[in-house]
Amino acid sequence: MSFLLLARPWRWALLGLLAVVSAAWAAWRRSRPRLESPALALALGLLAAAFASAAWSVDPWLTLGRGVAFAAVLVSGIALALACAGRPRVVARLLHALLAGALVVAALSALLYVSFPDRAVQHADTQSPARYMGLGGNPNTLSMLCAIALPLALWALRAARTPAGRAGAAAAGILLDGSIAASGSRGAMIAATVGLACVALALPWERRRRLALVGGVLALFAVNVAVSQIPQPERARPRPPQPQRVAPESRNAESTLALADELGGSPRPYRRKLFGTSGRAEAWRGAVGQAADRPLAGYGFGTEERVFVDRYRNFLSALPENSYLGVLLQLGVAGLALVVALLTAVLVTAARAIRMTRDPCAAACVAVLLAGVTLALTQSYLTSAGNIACLTLWTAAFLGTSLAPRARPRRAQTA
């Protein structure tokens, strides 16, 4: 039985529990939401649009259910940020908790690989090499979480005060990065590099160490790419000579022209390449075409998987594998504008925290956010509450806003 099937029902209950506990903590801390905060207002606006979209959704109940789940993610992040406002030590503990969560998943995945290698690896075929997937449903799942969490490991290395702490953070970094490299997930490699580079540039290191770190991050990226190129796809075995008789042609068109291969791509056998898009370019073009049919408001929140149909020869996913296109399908230009504005508002607020407080936690939060928005270019997950990386991203993002100093009330001008 799949481990994922065992764990799936728990995630919604645990997500709901997290939202309730976070909100209760914020209430206990008597944290009053500042509605004038752009990030908070935009988050509420996005949720309002998500729920309103049930009115035009192709599946209103699905939209409401996914809306509730995504609301739990945003409420958790916002409530934690409110409860931690101006308390960098608490933010640091929560960031350590996010890193620990990712490490538990990565460590269990490694354990699964040791115990049941067949279940932790997507086997090689003539198109793709063998790829490590651990507990994930496919090679891109675990690596998404690792890419988001890897900047936190570098931050934890900088924050550690004891040799044991530094060794632990370094081991965490190796585990997370090793998981990404073994998965061969190129989007995760790029996202992790962006996040690590952000930590290297934003933390208060000495100039020489900072340059060395940036160089090290780029070298690590090159090593990851090189490692991912070691496994090779299986070679197509030459077929034994067939007897000279004509087999009756099947009337089942799926064996000759499958609907999933209807559009795009070369009819030649596909092979995964370092600089290829794995069929994404065709799928993205198709998703844009579908979005153009309902450009302003989309098909309804949470319906991305229902609406997107994989008709593309070299593409293999039920989602367009781009979060921005996914939002465009779900909520149209209006929703995409809200998501981009929310991400920008969170980023600007957290960057202000770095500038004004020099707090390393703020740099870590911005790094996670930048890794997340980069990852969103090649994975559909930003608004999918059930996705492995969604909660970590939004929690870190909102925690970053909690470190920004509050604007002082304007005093009356006196002549």
Added chain:
Amino acid sequence: MLVVAAVLAGLLVLVGVGRWEGRRHERDEVRRIAAVRAAIGPLGSPMPERFRVFATFACLIYPRAGNPYALEICVDKDGRVIESYDRRGGETRIASVRERPAASTVRVDPGEVERILRRLGAFS
């Protein structure tokens, strides 16, 4: 209060736009499905040459002008035609309401579809 009123007004406009876009899109797709359905004529005469069977729908494929995959309609269990493919002229034109089958007003007899599928050997 002004901000709340503005947000509510914005949401109302969005709901109106969303519903209008949805109706317009579905009407357009159904019109194109109906055109393919009309081009096929009677489902069993002449018989389709190929088929597909999925969990929630099945497709019948008709040849035209030497193209064995020229026209295709996909029908759900209630007889609603939810998708069509027109491959005449070298380019595939797809019309679909697969995301909301209830939107389709183009119907065929599901019993006849099943009989045709049986004759094509879909269940053997």
